[in-house]
Amino acid sequence: MMDIFDKYAPFASRHEQLLQLGADPFAVRIDELRSATEAVIDGRETILVGTNNYLGLTYDPACIAAAQEALERYGTGTTGSRIANGTYGPHQELEQAFARFLKRRSCMVFSTGYQANLAMIAGLAGPRDVVLIDADSHASIYDACKLSGATIVRFRHNDPADLDRRLTRLGAEGECKLVVVEGLYSMLGDTAPLQAFVEVKKKHGAWLLVDEAHSFGVYGETGRGLAEAEGVEEEVDFVVGTFSKSLGAIGGFGASNHPKFDLLRFCARPYMFTASPSPSSIASVRAALQRIEEDPTLRTRLWANARRLHEGLVGIGLRPCSPVSPVIAVPLPGEIAAARAWNLLRERGVYVNLALPPGTPGSLCLLRASLSAAHSFAQVDVVIERFAAVVAELTEEGAALARTA
Template sequence: MTDPATAPAPVDVFAKVRGHERAEQLAAAREADLLPYFHVQESAAQPVVTMEGAERIQLGSNNYLGLTSDPRVIAAAHDAIDRYGTGLTGSRLLNGTIPLHLELEREIAEWMGTEDAIVFSTGHQANVGTLGTILGPTDTVIADSGDHASILDGCLLSKAKLRPFRHNRLDKLEKQLQRARGDGGGVLVVVDGVFSMEGDIAPLREIADLTERYGARLMVDEAHGAGVLGARGAGTSELLGVEDRVDLRMGTFSKSLASCGGFIAGTTEVVEYLRISSRAFLFTASAVPAAVGSALAALRIVRSDEGPALLSAVLDNARYLRDGLEALGYAVVQPQPIPTDVATGRTDVVTPIVTVTVGDDWKAVLLWRALFDAGVFVNTALHPAVPPAGAALRTSVMATHTRQHLDEALEVFARVKRAFEAEHGALPGPGVHA
């Protein structure tokens, strides 16, 4: 037995929280009042919010359809609380399933055009709980380098062999599919439909072609596509006409559906397997009734006669903001090519995520602060959330933004850019995108 008196001192497991690689940057940002995170919003998630005592145009929310303040959605949340209380205090497996869950799962499956659907308490759990269950150590998962962190977490949890490929590079995807042939076990390709930082879309038709050619399965994360893209708002898979070629589709309630939670839609056999095998589903408390009720109400609005107008409004606003920013000389995401839309004749689309490439982390933070002080809130994407030298401002629009809101925001962007470049030098111009 080792003598404690002579044994080496144990390593403090908390040592890593001191002096980590970003500690100095965080300290400097706080001292200069430039930290772009954890700012307090004191009003509902509307086009104009009260944030830290001042009104600011909200261009940093995922409330794409503006439904978080819709009276019907709010009433549904109240009704769910009145009927089922504030919480269910148990997992879906035990005492945490209520009729609203079953209605929501049925209507999601109808919306997605799949056999079945399963609702998780969060979108993160939906990805982690599905990938960590479907995949195993003998399998291979091929993921786009731009995929959401929850996808990476699920891949790591599964212990499957992870083969990433460079963002939206079909040649790199095919190379990984070729390599996966020698791995043994099953192969799953998983990509975002709309990428949450870049705002671009996955070339799903070509990805489906490759996965079929190599005998792999395909999962698409529609967190930022569901409730935004496609005639029904069913997401990128619908927009690009590959719904019947995608094996699993994931979505969230925290964007267009004005709530919190997530879902997986697919075949009955896969969904039933998740219901009895997914630890993230089985061993977490059910979502609070208000979250389930409000998501169901929002989904019904999307699927109603009002849905197409909301979908059109958010995409029109996205294009207007993108074009306005480009006209001001900002480097913004380009329109994404799509099959010709019969209804509108459009051959491209701008998603509600309009990313402005800045490049340098500190320049991005300084630009964010100038916009914030001038009354516009946007999100800041810094390394490692984006590649090195790929710092960006992530703006996003709602269907409920008016032209006046967007024009006022663009005027602020113009004024801030002039002042910023006079002091700090030129920003990347149009045509540059991380």
């Protein structure tokens, strides 16, 4: 009889090859956190440059104090879903605060960002609808489409003309057509041309959902996301986001101006059938949202750090995949070289993400960095210096790496 795990044999083989090159990149253990940007990993003082902690709010005193107060007042968890016993005053208050900040009529809070996409997309689209998604969409978007039962159509990444062609071909097929794009794409660090996508969706009478998971708090004059930065918020029908990036916690949100939006509370299974977010997380997010509203220097520092790292990596001969953004991804020539570089950086006290196919666009092998407002220029300069040292070492090992590959 076939073993139920035999289907994963190719992945197991690749994983074993990575282990032969050094540490397991998918099981990094952080022994001690010193701050939003520093940790001890394998006994080494390490600069964290791969955490998505864009605004550095995980150690913000106001956020920590709010979480502690909520923990003492409301306990460790709700032990129930929002439609049972899991709606506390702070849940509704956070939804109201998000609605005000986003300038939306309604907002729903979810237990994770992943569930936010599942609930929003699978709740909005059904078997008689069509969902058109960017080819580079996050796994949660793909999974949401499967859960919806809708017809799924992929269009080329960041290509409004291809979306236009596919909507034209569809014609009257499908009762409703929902277009799904992201604001900032988490692997390559590029952004969606939202103004062009808006024109296409209006031309065809489609609906538009923008996942601002990595762009919320980062883009726009007030931090509402890429739609704000592009001046198209009113044309975006639905917005989704997560608490696990700029807001420094766990959870997610969906928001809209549609007058019937709250029907999703009774129709979206990932909202209805899971425990609601813990009170401490809700409280810390409320405090983080207030910090984003009141302190624009968080974004100023983040972008200064992003420009510094991007320019520094270009200066040592590397070619980031995209223009300056808080996500800076560097391609390497193959899986072996990427894993070797990741290990060399780790040994030098720099943590970045190793991103490999099939989780990357175009089968790229990447070292992915994400900047934080909490990084100092001194830390960024150290990261650049250690990248330079790794580049030099890999250059010397080039022939050996080629033979190994």
